[in-house]
Amino acid sequence: MCVxxxxxxxxxxQYTIVFLPVDAYSGEITLENIPEGDLDDGIIKAVKWFHRxxxxxxxxxxxxxxxxxxxQDAKAGFPEIVYTGVGKD
Numbered sequence: 001m002c003v004x005x006x007x008x009x010x011x012x013x014q015y016t017i018v019f020l021p022v023d024a025y026s027g028e029i030t031l032e033n034i035p036e037g038d039l040d041d042g043i044i045k046a047v048k049w050f051h052r053x054x055x056x057x058x059x060x061x062x063x064x065x066x067x068x069x070x071x072q073d074a075k076a077g078f079p080e081i082v083y084t085g086v087g088k089d
Contacts, residue, residue, distance in 0.1 A: 002018070002070065003017070004062050005085070005086045006086065019074070029048065029049055030047065031046070052066075052071055
């Protein structure tokens with residue numbers, strides 16, 4: 001498991017993101033579950049699954065999702081909990 005936190009001063013909230021390995025998934029990724037008026041409503045324009053090789057120069061958050069250590073850990077099934085710290089704006 002990989003855990004990241006973020007503090008957003010502008011919106012005075014904090015959230016935690018947990019990355020977990022999966023063997024399979026079903027369904028389509030969609031924007032339909034973002035409630036109208038939610039902080040992400042209108043900010044997130046599109047969603048898509050990406051293969052690591054497609055990340056390239058794309059802006060992603062957290063940035064370390066492009067790093068080799070993350071993908072090596074993911075491939076190993078996240079054998080240990082990795083806490084990546086707190087991102088602040």
